[in-house]
Amino acid sequence: MPSPTVPVPASATVPATVLAPEEWRARTAAHEARLAAFLDAHMERRHEKVKHPVHDFLFVYYAFKPSQLRRWHPGYGVTLAGAGEYEKFKGYTVHDGDARVTPEFVASQRVLLETLARLLRATLRATPNFGCFGLHEWAMVHGLDEDETRHNSWPLRLGTAGTDAVVESHRIACSHFDAFRFFTPTARPLNTLAPGPDDRPAFEQPGCLHAAMDLYKHAFRLSPMIPSDLVADCFELARDIRILDMRAAPYDLSGLWIDDEEFVPVRIETAEGKREYAEMQRGFSERAAPLRTELLHWCEQLLAVVDTETTGQSV
Template structure:
């Protein structure tokens, strides 16, 4: 199956370097995030899924029967295999949530005035920064000064929840999990990054091409995110986006806009996939 082969090739570009670093015991402050914060393990990423409604036949189809969500198609004469409707029904609450979140996010205007300060807020007045093996580019005092020099305008709960306690009170609003659908907006670099998460959480109901598109976007967004962070990452090959300066903030906004532009069609594709799944679940 050519689609499965293409998927394996795309996955290996991410899994291979991660596997090699792990074998040497080398943590990476930028790329490990794709396999630690995000819960899809390398072996799971390697598995190709065609998506709901696609029937697989022939000798190669039998291996899918060992995967969660698959079964033989009733009435088939050639042992056809597909993701089952029963599996869809068990995953319908997730489908409904992801659909609501993506549609609500897409409907809002993009805000591009946070300047990536969420990473700075995660170490604000913290004697033990999260990436302890990587020094702060401006030191602890300089980092705190940057946070205090600009308003915090984070709209993404899963970034906000890692803020230090002194930083949470400086944010423009108190964010909560329950209000996530009401607060996420398409300019947020983390909202774009999380399209990878929503794609794999919908698996095997959506095809793996969407998952890999999400991972490719997440990787590029992660690079921008960490280049704009307070960490000194030049030894890892990442030049800083100095958001403490007007020129750096302008550079960040341009990069943030480019990520948002790439995220928009992927967000729409995932939301459309959710629409199809909802109709299938309700017999439409």
């Protein structure tokens, strides 16, 4: 379940809440402890120059640095008493040692807020599709030799010919542009949809695992205006979805362990694998829905702050 967050009041009056030093420091410690195991393991692998075909994606594809994810923010409308160190963070002002995100910073993010609100609202209204079976990962290697694939340290489970045959024998309906854009030239014409970079609201749908993963991207782009607890919720969802994404991928990841469990493929080329994938996809879609709704709520409330700031009213 999403962590409780402090809602922005409809009046957009600040400060709405003041946290004493002992309270916000305790929340900071809890946030850091929540993410420590994953982030510490990632940083250790990075120091040792060890690549991870599943987890590295969360810091290679997504731009939020581990240090940024580890840092706790209360969100707009909350003042941190005795938090002078927050002066160095974007969006904050510090007065008499008390720190808060400014309405001026929120106003500067109007385009982002409007864009995300439009996308989130459209996705919530769309009909989910649970019949894609993760074929985007297969389409990303179609027609390639094994040494040309993104994870060429790992072989393809069915070899190149077998992988290509799976792609060519299925109806591909990838609605997510940031997956579709990585299709190989031979696979692109096989997609029954043609999502583009500027029409995401027309294609995004709540059954898409990558749309759910991108809730993490939307959340960190809204930081520090939204609580870090919500960012962490979205990160954990993206982390768990990424595991399924690669379990259903064409790569043979035998010998890889995730969270003390041996990595087991979801063989989407079989009827049983398709059923397993679709069932897990539905579960992730249900888990993503309240997070998507909460992000939309924050966008709408922050846009109310923008409107108040624009009209010159007191905030």
